[in-house]
Amino acid sequence: MLTLEGLSKNFGGLPALQEVSFRLRGGDITALIGPNGAGKSTLINCITGVLAPSAGRVDFLGRDLTGLPAHEVTRSGIARTFQNLRIFPRLSVLDNVLCGLTLEAGRSFFSAMLRLPPLRHRERRLRLRALEALDRFSLADKAAWPAGILAYGDRKRLEMARAFVGEPQLVLLDEPVAGLNAAETAAVGREIVRLKSEGHTLLLVEHDMDLVMSIADQVVVLDSGRCIARGTPAEVQRNPLVLEAYLGRMEPTA
Structure with a gap:
């Protein structure tokens, strides 16, 4: 589904990514792990158009997304x-x-000003989809709450x-359980597995090794x-380079 070929990103003279290449299979959970500063979030930002890579290629379902702005990447089916x-x-x-449906809200200023029937029908349809998404994540009862007061x-x-x-066809989750307690982490893990069972493809950036090793189909390891x-x-856990660069250092605090 997603292919990265030689993806590199430099900040001035400092390389944050150096010729990263791997593929994501459709329907899998792929975990991206590595020590702090390994380049994980930079890689996510290059895939999603937040940053333009210095070199390399991002291919999604046969389309070259390299260097496209974030809204175009989103339109292609990546969230x-x-x-x-x-x-x-x-x-x-x-x-x-509803902000996640902005690209489907229409672009006509004239229609928005006059509140034409097609616009009102579209708004009702999008509102229903947003409520369904909240229900999926057990938040429907809090739909009217200000987001700032949520736990x-x-x-x-x-x-x-x-x-x-x-x-979306592909979702990139950047540390979804950071700051959560054990019970909340387990709940999010179950939600991620459920989303996979519904046909979603996920790229998961995470430091929680117990979660990663229990739900991931494939693991990609970055270092420097x-x-x-x-x-x-299982293969990654036995890899001596991984044990030296990442897992070995994390064992006392994992």
Whole structure:
């Protein structure tokens, strides 16, 4: 579904990514792991158009997305969440999810001013889809709440609801369980597995190794901007480069 070929990103003279290449299979959960500063979020940003790569290619379903702006990447069928929450605290929970349907809301200023029937029908349809997304993530009862008063775990689920509301073909989850307790982490893990069972393809950036090794079909390991290993969770756990660069250092605190 997604192919990265020699993807590199430099900030000035500092290489953050160095010729990263791997493929994502449709219907899989692929975990992207690595120490802090390994380049994981930079890679996500290059895929989704937040950053333009310095070199290499991003191919999604046969289409070259390299260097396209974020809204064009979204239009192609890719959605994401963020490592640092990007919600609108003063908007309602429902309106936050509706923001994930912006590309389907129409572009006619004339229609919006006159409130023509087709526009009203579209708005009702999008509102229903947003409510269905909230129900999927157990937030429907909080649809009218200001997003800023949600508990941290609910904010994480709100970002996931906004990412999935547009029915994307690929979703990139950037540390979805960071800051959650064990029970909340287990709940998010079950939701991710359920989303896979519904046919979604997911790229998961995460530091929680227990979660990664229990739900991922494939694991890709970055270290210092380079891809040092990829394979099944069992294969990655046995890889000496991974043990030295990442898992070995994480064992005392995992």
